[in-house]
Amino acid sequence: MNILILGSGGREHALAWKIAASPLTTKLYCAPGNAGIAQQAECVALDINDHAAVAAFAKEKTIDLVVVGPEAPLCAGIVDDLEAAGIMAFGPTKWAARLEGSKGFTKDLCKANNIPTAAYERFKQAGAAKDYVRKKGAPIVVKADGLAAGKGVVVAATVKEAEDAIDMLFGGGLGQRAWEIVIEDCLVGEEASFFALCDGEAAIPLIAAQDHKRVGDGDKGPNTGGMGAYSPAPVMTPQMNQRVMDEIVLPTVAALKRAGAPYKGVLFAGLMITDKGPQLIEYNVRFGDPECQVLMLRLMSDLVPALIAARDGQLKNFDLRWYADAALTVVMATKGYPGTYGKGSVIEGLDRAAQVEGVEIFHAGTKADGNKILANGGRVLNISARGKTVAEAQARAYQAVDRIDWPDGFCRRDIGWRAIARAR
Ligand code: AMP
Numbered sequence: 001m002n003i004l005i006l007g008s009g010g011r012e013h014a015l016a017w018k019i020a021a022s023p024l025t026t027k028l029y030c031a032p033g034n035a036g037i038a039q040q041a042e043c044v045a046l047d048i049n050d051h052a053a054v055a056a057f058a059k060e061k062t063i064d065l066v067v068v069g070p071e072a073p074l075c076a077g078i079v080d081d082l083e084a085a086g087i088m089a090f091g092p093t094k095w096a097a098r099l100e101g102s103k104g105f106t107k108d109l110c111k112a113n114n115i116p117t118a119a120y121e122r123f124k125q126a127g128a129a130k131d132y133v134r135k136k137g138a139p140i141v142v143k144a145d146g147l148a149a150g151k152g153v154v155v156a157a158t159v160k161e162a163e164d165a166i167d168m169l170f171g172g173g174l175g176q177r178a179w180e181i182v183i184e185d186c187l188v189g190e191e192a193s194f195f196a197l198c199d200g201e202a203a204i205p206l207i208a209a210q211d212h213k214r215v216g217d218g219d220k221g222p223n224t225g226g227m228g229a230y231s232p233a234p235v236m237t238p239q240m241n242q243r244v245m246d247e248i249v250l251p252t253v254a255a256l257k258r259a260g261a262p263y264k265g266v267l268f269a270g271l272m273i274t275d276k277g278p279q280l281i282e283y284n285v286r287f288g289d290p291e292c293q294v295l296m297l298r299l300m301s302d303l304v305p306a307l308i309a310a311r312d313g314q315l316k317n318f319d320l321r322w323y324a325d326a327a328l329t330v331v332m333a334t335k336g337y338p339g340t341y342g343k344g345s346v347i348e349g350l351d352r353a354a355q356v357e358g359v360e361i362f363h364a365g366t367k368a369d370g371n372k373i374l375a376n377g378g379r380v381l382n383i384s385a386r387g388k389t390v391a392e393a394q395a396r397a398y399q400a401v402d403r404i405d406w407p408d409g410f411c412r413r414d415i416g417w418r419a420i421a422r423a424r
Pocket of ligand 1: 091093118141153155184185186187188191213270
């Protein structure tokens with residue numbers, strides 16, 4: 001098969017690594033890709049927001065399957081457009097992608113189907129939103145309705161902070177004025193990322209992972225796109241996985257089918273595991289980044305038939321096998337991230353780092369310049385490793401990190417601490 005991956009991050013590099021290893025793959029392309037992805041795929045300079053250009057390229061190269069990495073093209077309907085052009089595409093349609101594109105849509109779906117999630121209200125006016133916050137008290141969570149690249153959520157410790165967040169979101173603090181916000185109760189517990197593959201009707205669980213969103217050691221400092229991840233997540237016991245499937249994922253898939261928007265693709269449930277059980281924080285309609293990197297390291301089965309089965313509605317009798325090994329990924333970012341940072345610094349030592357046992361390096365934001373690898377973004381590298389335990393995977397990943405010579409880069413030194421502390 002000729003396969004085209006859309007995207008350019010560490011998630012897409014991990015997908016490219018796994019898909020390139022499939023005996024079903026004849027030729028792999030990635031648009032736009034990065035310097036690491038270029039080792040597995042031919043990178044093409046396509047604008048993935050230009051659906052017609054992607055369709056034209058897919059026709060020209062007789063692409064048999066397009067795998068969409070990020071949420072923005074999914075929410076913009078790229079799967080609908082590719083399928084309408086006769087091109088097989090993996091991922092949800094625009095209607096089904098509302099699970100990520102609109103927090104209000106998802107909250108209403110949860111309420112209507114008894115799916116456990118924080119109590120909430122939706123608001124279009126700042127005044128009513130503030131009245132609600134004053135009535136409920138703090139801590140409380142204020143969210144912009146649409147896609148906001150992780151910046152649209154404020155967990156407010158005080159009523160004043162919540163009021164300020166309401167003003168910020170309605171005042172255009174995210175670049176454009178929020179047209180609607182959701183205010184919800186603050187959940188207490190341990191967070192986990194749960195993934196399921198869905199075919200519109202059936203869903204099979206993938207595995208769970210945990211990530212570290214804060215920039216600094218000890219989970220301190222501002223939120224980021226994710227500074228590292230590991231799997232398995234100790235909090236996700238087999239019983240908890242089953243509860244998530246029964247109480248959250250399967251009712252969601254059934255509800256979307258009834259609503260005429262069957263969900264196909266990866267469903268990523270951001271969970272809070274509370275005293276009362278799993279609660280849905282949010283849905284994403286694609287693999288997590290950096291969770292995908294550890295999922296791909298633990299996946300023993302071929303990914304390509306699974307993607308096709310999901311797209312074709314054939315998951316009912318499908319099964320995937322996983323390595324018992326743990327996997328962990330450390331994100332190396334450019335100094336300054338998640339604030340402002342420079343581009344173009346030289347990264348050396350990658351080959352030596354990749355020789356550490358069990359290590360796989362995925363590129364998130366790099367660019368090749370002749371033989372040199374240059375940093376080309378905030379999150380730049382995912383130093384990933386398998387090991388018998390999370391602790392072993394962590395030791396291997398940091399051994400590789402220490403072989404990388406990149407003065408402009410930094411990483412957290414404690415990825416996986418929660419799992420390692422539990423195992424002690
Ligand atoms: P989201 O973009 O909805 O995943 O939110 C980003 C982060 O905010 C989550 O990963 C949580 O850490 C936190 N968060 C969101 N909603 C809640 C909630 N209701 N209670 C506690 N924390 C939350």
